[in-house]
Amino acid sequence: MSEAVLVPQGSILLESELSAPLSERECWHCSVEKKLCLSIVVLGASGDLASKKTYPALQFLFRNGFLPHNVSIIGYARSPLTDHQLRDKLRPRLSGGEEERDAFLKHCTYVQGDYVGSQGWQGLEGVLSGREGKYHGCPCGRLYYLALPPSVYPQVCSGLKTYCDALPKTEGSWLRVIVEKPFGRDLSSSEELAEVLGQLYPESQLYRIDHYLGKEMAQNLFVMRFANMFLSPVWNRNCISNVQITFKEDFGTQGRGGYFDTFGIIRDVIQNHLTQLLAFVAMEKPLSIHPDDIRDEKVKVLRCIQPVQEHHVVLGQYTAADGQPGYTDDPTVPSGSKTPTFAAVTLFVDNDRWSGVPFVLKAGKALNDRKAEIRVQLRPTPHFVFGGNPERMRNELVVRLQPDEAIYLKMIVKRPGLETGDCAISELDLDYGKRYPGVVIPDAYPRLILDAIRGDQQHFVRRDELRAAWAIFTPLLHAVDEGRLPVHPYPYGSRGPPEADELLARAGFVQNLDYKWPHKAAAAASSPGGAGGNGNGARL
Numbered sequence: 001m002s003e004a005v006l007v008p009q010g011s012i013l014l015e016s017e018l019s020a021p022l023s024e025r026e027c028w029h030c031s032v033e034k035k036l037c038l039s040i041v042v043l044g045a046s047g048d049l050a051s052k053k054t055y056p057a058l059q060f061l062f063r064n065g066f067l068p069h070n071v072s073i074i075g076y077a078r079s080p081l082t083d084h085q086l087r088d089k090l091r092p093r094l095s096g097g098e099e100e101r102d103a104f105l106k107h108c109t110y111v112q113g114d115y116v117g118s119q120g121w122q123g124l125e126g127v128l129s130g131r132e133g134k135y136h137g138c139p140c141g142r143l144y145y146l147a148l149p150p151s152v153y154p155q156v157c158s159g160l161k162t163y164c165d166a167l168p169k170t171e172g173s174w175l176r177v178i179v180e181k182p183f184g185r186d187l188s189s190s191e192e193l194a195e196v197l198g199q200l201y202p203e204s205q206l207y208r209i210d211h212y213l214g215k216e217m218a219q220n221l222f223v224m225r226f227a228n229m230f231l232s233p234v235w236n237r238n239c240i241s242n243v244q245i246t247f248k249e250d251f252g253t254q255g256r257g258g259y260f261d262t263f264g265i266i267r268d269v270i271q272n273h274l275t276q277l278l279a280f281v282a283m284e285k286p287l288s289i290h291p292d293d294i295r296d297e298k299v300k301v302l303r304c305i306q307p308v309q310e311h312h313v314v315l316g317q318y319t320a321a322d323g324q325p326g327y328t329d330d331p332t333v334p335s336g337s338k339t340p341t342f343a344a345v346t347l348f349v350d351n352d353r354w355s356g357v358p359f360v361l362k363a364g365k366a367l368n369d370r371k372a373e374i375r376v377q378l379r380p381t382p383h384f385v386f387g388g389n390p391e392r393m394r395n396e397l398v399v400r401l402q403p404d405e406a407i408y409l410k411m412i413v414k415r416p417g418l419e420t421g422d423c424a425i426s427e428l429d430l431d432y433g434k435r436y437p438g439v440v441i442p443d444a445y446p447r448l449i450l451d452a453i454r455g456d457q458q459h460f461v462r463r464d465e466l467r468a469a470w471a472i473f474t475p476l477l478h479a480v481d482e483g484r485l486p487v488h489p490y491p492y493g494s495r496g497p498p499e500a501d502e503l504l505a506r507a508g509f510v511q512n513l514d515y516k517w518p519h520k521a522a523a524a525a526s527s528p529g530g531a532g533g534n535g536n537g538a539r540l
């Protein structure tokens with residue numbers, strides 16, 4: 001593993017080993033301004049997200065030197081677990097050898113407690129303040145990570161505020177709360193939740209996770225857009241014909257059908273993750289990279305989007321195929337459920353830059369591929385004097401978030417050979433695996449947790465952003481909930497309902513039919529029964 005991107009920054013590497021003698025520790029803590037007594041509380045530590053994402057992300061940060069060596073990670077939940085039982089549950093989810101896992105796990109403890117009443121919270125506060133008391137004079141950081149169903153956020157935040165708020169007054173101390181989506185089911189329920197939390201914690205203490213904001217290419221999209229002169233003049237309705245933002249998974253609900261069925265794909269992926277990506281594509285350049293300047297611009301552009309119209313939507317639900325179960329075969333899904341597992345929606349950004357340009361957001365489970373990408377398709381080149389149909393040979397900029405991060409630009413070039421006027425589509429290709437060999441691209445969760453520890457809210461969703469995003473989808477969601485829109489069946493492992501291709505065609509998307517991204521083509525060529533090719537990876 002290369003350490004190239006993992007150089008810890010001074011602002012968080014702050015504590016001496018607890019094994020140092022107390023007098024030495026006190027002295028050291030107090031003489032170094034940035035020393036921090038960091039406690040991370042994982043609320044809902046017994047749950048799925050905690051063991052799948054939160055603890056592995058914390059271990060990543062710990063292993064790579066981004067957490068103080070004396071960090072305390074306290075799990076809190078109702079389940080009766082001992083420290084040992086929690087560690088045994090987490091161990092298989094962690095990385096590295098036995099020793100590395102244990103080195104991390106010895107920082108993980110567990111407090112059992114309820115989310116109502118006072119007893120559990122008082123127990124937790126006792127553990128926190130007992131620890132902080134040993135570091136008097138030093139700043140203390142408390143990070144409360146709510147890995148819990150949102151239905152309990154109000155009572156949990158109220159318990160934390162009432163009983164677990166006794167942070168030392170030392171300068172530089174802080175308390176932050178991370179919450180996980182879903183933030184409500186529609187505009188009004190989201191506002192209701194925001195109101196309750198807002199009365200307990202100011203916006204500056206609330207960190208709403210949308211893990212797509214923690215992805216390398218989402219962050220890069222923002223940089224790439226505003227750092228490159230050559231993009232600015234074309235990034236508008238004059239040159240861009242349509243934008244597609246796609247999320248595909250090649251597996252179904254995988255045991256999360258109960259959760260999924262109450263939300264559906266629009267709430268699960270489109271209203272949050274894909275809408276955040278849209279905001280990066282469409283926003284204006286912010287005044288600075290201060291988190292609030294960036295989020296101001298995102299809010300502005302989201303507010304330019306009118307609520308989705310029903311004729312701009314295609315919904316689907318996967319059915320059993322090739323031995324794979326259909327959505328309603330999942331025993332946790334109510335029989336006869338009409339919840340969409342696929343949706344394609346076309347949005348329009350009504351401002352000077354984007355008026356009339358369709359943005360198609362498409363997401364589906366149990367499809368033929370697993371990927372997330374942004375595809376910006378340009379208009380045909382006017383007065384095309386070469387061979388070939390310019391309508392079908394479009395410049396496209398593709399940002400691939402996963403798998404295999406890449407950015408490629410489809411170009412029209414001369415086909416190699418003796419004919420000058422003969423054109424083909426090729427690409428300028430930035431493939432991260434090749435360009436940055438051995439560099440670790442950290443997962444979204446460690447990045448976001450580290451941002452929260454550093455107090456950087458840039459990649460967290462602000463309340464007004466959330467409101468603007470819900471406003472776009474709420475009328476549609478109500479129509480879907482009322483069963484007013486058709487839900488087209490599509491076979492597990494397919495491209496989704498054919499109606500979605502028609503929606504894309506209506507949005508002006510033109511597929512460059514004789515083109516395939518070379519990496520994909522190479523994979524197809526080398527697989528049994530693959531597409532073959534000229535062997536040199538060129539797509540000419």
Ligand SMILES: NC(=O)C1=CN([C@@H]2O[C@H](COP(=O)(O)OP(=O)(O)OC[C@H]3O[C@@H](n4cnc5c(N)ncnc54)[C@H](OP(=O)(O)O)[C@@H]3O)[C@@H](O)[C@H]2O)C=CC1
Nearest residue numbers: 044046047048049050077078079147148149150180181182
């Ligand atoms: N799991 C995932 O892959 C993802 C989850 N999320 C979000 O993260 C959060 C946590 O998800 P996840 O870990 O899957 O959730 P779980 O259902 O596993 O719940 C986490 C813990 O919360 C407690 N809990 C569960 N239901 C209730 C309830 N009705 N009342 C009180 N406590 C309850 C349980 O702890 P105990 O009974 O021990 O107190 C449980 O272990 C949710 O907001 C979810 O939407 C977001 C993205 C992905």
Ligand SMILES: O=C1O[C@H](COP(=O)(O)O)[C@@H](O)[C@H](O)[C@H]1O
Nearest residue numbers: 211212249268269273372402444
């Ligand atoms: O938030 C969610 O995202 C995952 C997909 O995340 P990714 O990082 O693997 O792309 C999705 O499977 C899940 O349904 C949704 O809740």
